[in-house]
Amino acid sequence: MIIAERKPFAEIKAMLAPYKKILIVGCGTCVAVCLAGGEKEVGLLASQLRLALGLEDKRLEIGEITVERQCDLEFLRPLCDFTADYDAIVSMACGAGVQFLNQLCSLHPVFPAVNTTFIGVNNAVGHYTEACRACHNCYLGITGGICPVTMCPKGLLNGPCGGTVNGHCEVDPEKECAWSRIYHRLELEGRLDNLREILPLHPHNRTTTPGTVIHPAYKRRYGPNE
Amino acid sequence: MSKLRETLEAGAFPVVVELKPPKGTGVDEMLAVVKALAGRVTAFSVPDNEHAKMRLSAIAAARLVQEAGGEALVHFTCRDRNRLALESDLLGAASLGLENLLLVSGDYVTLGDHPQAKPVYDADSVQLLQIAAGLMDGHDSAGLALTGSPAFFLGAVVIPEAEPLPPQLMKFEKKLAAGAQFFITPPVFDLDKLRRFREHLPEAPVKLLVSVKVLGADEVAQAAAGQWRKVYSLPPDLVNDLAGKEPEDILALGVKAAGRLVQQIRQEKLADGVYLKAKGRTDLFTQVLDAAGF
Ligand code: SF4
Numbered sequence A: 001m002i003i004a005e006r007k008p009f010a011e012i013k014a015m016l017a018p019y020k021k022i023l024i025v026g027c028g029t030c031v032a033v034c035l036a037g038g039e040k041e042v043g044l045l046a047s048q049l050r051l052a053l054g055l056e057d058k059r060l061e062i063g064e065i066t067v068e069r070q071c072d073l074e075f076l077r078p079l080c081d082f083t084a085d086y087d088a089i090v091s092m093a094c095g096a097g098v099q100f101l102n103q104l105c106s107l108h109p110v111f112p113a114v115n116t117t118f119i120g121v122n123n124a125v126g127h128y129t130e131a132c133r134a135c136h137n138c139y140l141g142i143t144g145g146i147c148p149v150t151m152c153p154k155g156l157l158n159g160p161c162g163g164t165v166n167g168h169c170e171v172d173p174e175k176e177c178a179w180s181r182i183y184h185r186l187e188l189e190g191r192l193d194n195l196r197e198i199l200p201l202h203p204h205n206r207t208t209t210p211g212t213v214i215h216p217a218y219k220r221r222y223g224p225n226e
Numbered sequence B: 001m002s003k004l005r006e007t008l009e010a011g012a013f014p015v016v017v018e019l020k021p022p023k024g025t026g027v028d029e030m031l032a033v034v035k036a037l038a039g040r041v042t043a044f045s046v047p048d049n050e051h052a053k054m055r056l057s058a059i060a061a062a063r064l065v066q067e068a069g070g071e072a073l074v075h076f077t078c079r080d081r082n083r084l085a086l087e088s089d090l091l092g093a094a095s096l097g098l099e100n101l102l103l104v105s106g107d108y109v110t111l112g113d114h115p116q117a118k119p120v121y122d123a124d125s126v127q128l129l130q131i132a133a134g135l136m137d138g139h140d141s142a143g144l145a146l147t148g149s150p151a152f153f154l155g156a157v158v159i160p161e162a163e164p165l166p167p168q169l170m171k172f173e174k175k176l177a178a179g180a181q182f183f184i185t186p187p188v189f190d191l192d193k194l195r196r197f198r199e200h201l202p203e204a205p206v207k208l209l210v211s212v213k214v215l216g217a218d219e220v221a222q223a224a225a226g227q228w229r230k231v232y233s234l235p236p237d238l239v240n241d242l243a244g245k246e247p248e249d250i251l252a253l254g255v256k257a258a259g260r261l262v263q264q265i266r267q268e269k270l271a272d273g274v275y276l277k278a279k280g281r282t283d284l285f286t287q288v289l290d291a292a293g294f
């Protein structure tokens, strides 16, 4: 899922300074799981704003709403009628959700309330780690299910750098070297032969942004994407 | 042909000394080392933004080394350039008469002095070796033909004390397959470790240059404080001997130890040559060479 972190309160407050009536829109999917922008966090941000502005004797009218997924037109469209009354919208979704909302509600400025950080996993409450950089050419089948692109800071495709110390990474000694892990895992699985071949240069043209994917079944409808 | 290659192939135990390109344009000090030692060593090695710390261009420094009468061994790191830049710089290096290359992944940017820079690593060191070998064969990494192809002597790094060792050996094999013609190790202080590593080397003749380093006071202090985190180990006896001494005394003892190591490596044929690291200082290099009987 997408992991995000709430922006510092002062930054959000400064962005909203010119407005009198705002709508905070939460997202019930990834950012809710990582406790950055779900329904609870919408409430929290609204209270924080009310309190801070109250202390300064300023008035800000705040609406709160959370949709299931801001990155999905189906869930987002009904919101459009609802936003008309507000001066500005604060989206607590990831960057994709913020932009989608911005595109749909074209008459209002939309502000992000989180910093979108990475695609990762939920290890335990409050503890998330990056796991995939969406490289468009997944190597996991070769590398024992451990991503060389993401788990190795250098994204090396052909084995460890010279900096591994006791199986740990030169960049962050707290972390295991991805290539020690990959090797060990393939050894356990009896698949070390996977590492014989030299992997070629990565096709970075595939990651030219912004990417588009069209499901094969819908090629006729949307046209080819290649 | 590269003197380094000739010397290695003749079994004549080359000595390479590592220079420190300046942070700035003041190249006099670096070139003074070349002028002083050109008659005594085989080649001068020029790191490429070593430890991710920005310094004068390695290619420019290597060319200046050659103009000053030395032969250069120029490092190329994958950290700072994408494949286009790597390839055109490789051709550029060749056109400036540079033949000896050391192709490395490169220390990560956050460990250096521009921690916010974008790390590139478009190629890794194995792929960079393939790229260089391809250029020698007359084509670039896109498969397009070159007008005039370079002659390189391709070097790579291997870590004898890597822990765990098997992934390192796997990478070593890949580097060989990709076209590496010689290997350089990080500093070695414990020759037993080098002896054990040699047992893993393939039958195929591989030229190995082992690094010998003159330790500085800062490194000794780090090791004495139990904060040593490098890909090579320091024998505790050595650290105990040096800890707490004056910096100049540490260097003097370090020079003696380095001289002994070079002698032993040569006598026991533990390597085909040595790669000296001594803060890029002529006086230290000279003393090590004297102590080693060169
Ligand atoms: S190789 Fe890594 S970055 Fe690429 S798609 Fe697979 S998990 Fe994601």
Ligand code: SF4
Pocket (backbone or CB within 6 Å): A151, A152, A153, A154, A155, A156, A159, A160, A161, A162, A163, A164, A165, A168, A169, A170, A171, A176, A177, A178, A179, A180
């Ligand atoms: S130590 Fe391992 S994970 Fe870290 S940069 Fe080197 S190869 Fe990648």
